[in-house]
Amino acid sequence: MLRSFAFEPFDLPPETETLRAEVRAFLAETIPHRTARERAESWMGMDPAFSRKMGERGWLGMTWPKKYGGHERSFADRYVVIEEMLAAGAPVSFHWIADRQSGPLLLRFGTEEQRQSVLPRIARGEVCFCIGMSEPGAGSDLAGVRTRGHKVDGGWRVSGQKIWTSNAHVATYMIALVRTSEGERHAGLSQLLIDMKSPGVTVRPIENLTGAADFNEVFLDDVFVPESMLIGQDGNGWKQVNAELAYERSGPERYLSSIRIFQEFLRVVGPEPTEAERLFIGQVTAQMWTLRQMSLSVAGKLSRGEDPMADATIVKDLGTTLEQMLPPAIQALAPFTQDEPFRDTLQYLVQSSTSFSLRGGTREILRGIIARELGLR
Ligand SMILES: Cc1cc2nc3c(=O)[nH]c(=O)nc-3n(C[C@H](O)[C@H](O)[C@H](O)COP(=O)(O)OP(=O)(O)OC[C@H]3O[C@@H](n4cnc5c(N)ncnc54)[C@H](O)[C@@H]3O)c2cc1C
Secondary structure (H helix, E strand, O other): OOOOOOOOOOOOOHHHHHHHHHHHHHHHHOOOOHHHHHHHOOHHOOOHHHHHHHHHHHHOOOOOHHOHHHOOHHHHHHHHHHHHHHHOOOOOHHHHHHHHHHHHHHHHHHOOHHHHHHHHHHHHHOEEEEOOOOEEEEEOOHHHHOOOEEEEEOOEEEEEEEEOOOOOOOOOOEEEEEEEOOOOOOOOEEEEEEEEOOOOEEEEEEEOOOOOOOOOEEEEEEEEEHHHHHOOOOOOOHHHHHHHHHHHOOOOOHHHOOOHHHHHHHHHOOOOOOOOHHHHHHHHHHHHHHHHHHEEEEEHHOOOOOOOOHHHHHHHHHHHHHHHHHHHHHHHHOOOOOOHHHHHHHHHHHHHHHHHHHHOOOHHHHHHHHHHOOOOO
């Protein structure tokens, strides 16, 4: 049966403008010397001290209950904070995954003990999380994970290998997707909270095209994971992972990762753009504005406890298409510009943006999900 989806319009309430001004003042004061090239790292820019400062301001775990260290603020407030962080190229990577998806996952599926012990530390910017989903041979086909948790007294012994694990080298915890029973592919998977200091965990960096080593291989060799670290139900990992991916796919980081080169382009072009530049600026602005409305609509649904899988997936597919189009399009429009910050930013983003349509699920996989959600396959 053919299904449909709806992006309900949502305008940020006018009172969020006060918060926006506060965030801008904080950023002007806290990261004034960050170069354009550093800002281009967007949500991969790492500075644990900056994350703690955000925690002190009450800008992490913003929507969570106060009893878990949260601040019970609206999703609109959170949206304003994260879009200002991304627009400024603030170094948010240390807390990003925890605040965006691991915390909400624990809030929804975690035990009371996990919520009480972990969420306040995320909200203070003290802990970094990594996502242990992908494995060699299990990326797009995630249900093919082979990392195995063998049941033992009081927990599991986990062995296997994860790959492309962003920030594993600094992470406090990994949320790992692990096979805990055989049988039907999707049924035997569970999510385990793994302390990265556990004996048997080895992290090896993988250098990417830009020379950075943000992601890693993680080897799990007979790692003991206590029963108290199971998230949700044993065997319910597939459903939980899919709920988590909706948080991962629809935020403003899915269309703002290349914003720095657009900002640099506007600066270099100055107040009198040519006709071609003017047309380009108008087109990009219109697309960003539309994506922002769509992303806000998904954030609204997530905050109401809905699972807007199709909507979130559409935002990521269209958003990463825009993010990837920007660097080469700007390179074509301003090929000989010698301005150093512009050139460094462009060079970095031409290299790094190729990965934007891989992380969080590839374009082909996203389109397959959209087709399935619409009842087309
Ligand atoms: C920068 C970056 C950060 C990442 N961070 C993390 C992380 O923190 N944690 C984590 O778990 N993973 C992470 N990943 C991994 C990412 O999720 C995977 O790379 C992605 O899911 C693709 O899996 P794969 O690399 O195994 O490619 P494959 O699944 O082997 O795919 C290769 C190609 O085949 C295509 N393909 C595969 N199956 C189909 C199909 N059924 N139909 C059509 N086409 C298909 C894909 O679209 C792709 O083009 C990261 C990746 C990148 C690039």
